[in-house]
Amino acid sequence: MLGLFKVLGWLRVHFVSPARLRELGVLGLNERNVACISAHNPRRSFPSVDDKLQTKLLAQDYGIATPALLGVIRHQAEIVRFERHLPAGGGFVIKPAEGSGGKGILVIQGVFDGCYLKSSGELISRQAVQHHLSNLISGLYSLGGQPDAAIIERLIQSSSDFTDFSFEGVPDIRVIVYHGYPVMAMMRLSTRASDGKANLHQGAIGVGIDLTLGTAIQAVQHDRPILLHPDTGSDLHKLRIENWQHLLELSARCYDMTGLGYLGADLVVDAELGPLLLELNARPGLAIQMANGLGLKSRLKLIDQHRAKLKGPAEPYKERVSLAQGLFTMQVCSAPPANVE
Numbered sequence: 001m002l003g004l005f006k007v008l009g010w011l012r013v014h015f016v017s018p019a020r021l022r023e024l025g026v027l028g029l030n031e032r033n034v035a036c037i038s039a040h041n042p043r044r045s046f047p048s049v050d051d052k053l054q055t056k057l058l059a060q061d062y063g064i065a066t067p068a069l070l071g072v073i074r075h076q077a078e079i080v081r082f083e084r085h086l087p088a089g090g091g092f093v094i095k096p097a098e099g100s101g102g103k104g105i106l107v108i109q110g111v112f113d114g115c116y117l118k119s120s121g122e123l124i125s126r127q128a129v130q131h132h133l134s135n136l137i138s139g140l141y142s143l144g145g146q147p148d149a150a151i152i153e154r155l156i157q158s159s160s161d162f163t164d165f166s167f168e169g170v171p172d173i174r175v176i177v178y179h180g181y182p183v184m185a186m187m188r189l190s191t192r193a194s195d196g197k198a199n200l201h202q203g204a205i206g207v208g209i210d211l212t213l214g215t216a217i218q219a220v221q222h223d224r225p226i227l228l229h230p231d232t233g234s235d236l237h238k239l240r241i242e243n244w245q246h247l248l249e250l251s252a253r254c255y256d257m258t259g260l261g262y263l264g265a266d267l268v269v270d271a272e273l274g275p276l277l278l279e280l281n282a283r284p285g286l287a288i289q290m291a292n293g294l295g296l297k298s299r300l301k302l303i304d305q306h307r308a309k310l311k312g313p314a315e316p317y318k319e320r321v322s323l324a325q326g327l328f329t330m331q332v333c334s335a336p337p338a339n340v341e
């Protein structure tokens with residue numbers, strides 16, 4: 001019976017008026033661009049996050065672990081020999097250095113009889129992989145359509161904690177970090193539709209995560225509330241992230257590493273290596289608000305008020321995390337705002 005009330009509560013939200021969005025403190029696209037990105041992200045810091053290779057190098061300098069780099073292909077002539085970068089066994093991922101939103105990412109689980117097994121179960125030929133690399137290097141998936149580099153990375157083996165929650169793909173954890181304080185988090189879970197990638201625009205599920213506990217608040221797919229994973233059938237409310245403190249601290253350190261006042265850190269938990277930084281975003285999307293059923297504005301304001309009171313420099317990262325957790329203990333509402341980018 002309680003379950004039914006929950007469903008009814010969520011389903012009543014097919015339309016949210018502008019007034020309700022304001023009430024929820026939802027940050028819109030223009031406001032994000034002007035008040036967050038332009039105001040708090042210095043231009044000189046963009047290249048270090050817009051290019052995933054540069055992010056990896058920077059992270060290395062800071063002692064932050066990232067998935068192992070197997071090789072880089074920059075020129076069309078190198079494509080015929082792409083196999084020399086592949087691991088002897090196991091899977092790999094090809095991704096555009098300057099891509100975003102999961103576009104152009106090819107997740108390969110293994111090689112069988114010269115064919116490549118995608119997360120969806122589809123086998124593709126060597127020629128198809130070469131064709132993908134050729135498109136990628138030409139700039140088909142890069143931010144400004146500029147020629148790009150193909151990164152070949154080792155396939156992350158997702159922690160067994162998430163086996164029932166993600167379908168054939170590694171879930172990632174997105175944390176929005178404002179001046180070094182984590183302000184909102186969600187876990188993104190792959191589905192059959194998202195083809196091994198945990199990007200919402202590819203059909204992944206977004207689960208809002210309580211900053212203090214590392215537990216699920218609510219979940220959305222394609223902007224709609226959802227209770228069960230469509231492919232594994234697991235109850236999304238039961239999602240709980242181990243190592244939560246460590247993950248939040250990792251996200252907070254990304255501010256010290258880049259100097260970006262408003263960033264989105266994408267983290268993953270590898271079964272053997274533990275928490276890793278996957279990539280950073282200087283223009284993180286706003287759908288995290290839907291996954292949490294809460295707007296970002298009030299949280300950014302609370303951090304601004306705290307920063308205004310600071311006499312000296314900001315606290316070290318561990319203290320920033322604790323402070324944010326204290327400020328944002330479970331501010332949940334039952335209705336996620338609809339139709340936010």
Ligand SMILES: Nc1ncnc2c1ncn2[C@@H]1O[C@H](COP(=O)(O)OP(=O)(O)O)[C@@H](O)[C@H]1O
Nearest residue numbers: 093100101102103153154155156170172197198
């Ligand atoms: N090395 C990897 N192993 C397994 N899955 C990966 C790997 N790299 C990326 N992915 C999958 O692809 C998604 C998007 O990767 P990411 O590096 O964040 O690129 P984008 O900028 O396109 O979001 C991740 O959330 C994850 O699900």
Ligand SMILES: [Mg+2]
Nearest residue numbers: 101102266279
């Ligand atoms: Mg990403």
